[in-house]
Amino acid sequence: VLLGYRAVRARRIQQHMRFMLSAVALSALFLVSFVLRYVRYGPSEFHGTGPVRWFYMAILVSHEALAPITIPLVIGAMLLGLMRRFSVHRELARLTLPIWLYVSVTGLIVFFLLYVSPGRP
Numbered sequence: 001v002l003l004g005y006r007a008v009r010a011r012r013i014q015q016h017m018r019f020m021l022s023a024v025a026l027s028a029l030f031l032v033s034f035v036l037r038y039v040r041y042g043p044s045e046f047h048g049t050g051p052v053r054w055f056y057m058a059i060l061v062s063h064e065a066l067a068p069i070t071i072p073l074v075i076g077a078m079l080l081g082l083m084r085r086f087s088v089h090r091e092l093a094r095l096t097l098p099i100w101l102y103v104s105v106t107g108l109i110v111f112f113l114l115y116v117s118p119g120r121p
């Protein structure tokens with residue numbers, strides 16, 4: 001996503017398109033694997049206590065609130081780009097991009113806190 005953004009700022013449109021379509025494909029792949037895992041094993045429990053738990057909950061709630069909104073935004077921005085409706089694409093994509101990045105980064109933070117952070121049981 002960041003590479004795609006850098007490309008469009010440098011007016012490299014073909015490269016922008018390729019990076020963004022790759023990001024959409026990777027996100028779709030992730031979403032499928034996430035849903036399959038969720039159906040199979042259910043939600044993960046966070047075992048931390050104290051301030052780290054509050055931090056985890058705040059990140060998780062904001063991540064979960066925005067993640068479903070990201071899907072139609074990304075699909076809409078992608079379709080508008082592919083349909084060459086560039087001025088509307090640009091308007092929607094400028095809203096989509098920061099939300100998509102926020103959801104991606106907070107998703108990584110949640111993963112790190114659940115499975116990688118030291119001190120977990």
Ligand code: HEM
Nearest residue numbers: 008013017020074077078081082086087090093094096097
């Ligand atoms: C989900 C996928 C995509 C995202 C998130 C995205 C994101 C963006 C963003 C944020 C901008 C505005 C950049 C700025 O502020 O100057 C932009 C512009 C642009 N995008 Fe995309 N893009 C995506 C897919 C595509 C596709 C598939 C195309 C097809 C060629 C495309 C073509 C363009 C063009 C031509 C512009 C420049 C529009 C203008 O300045 O009038 N984008 N895109």
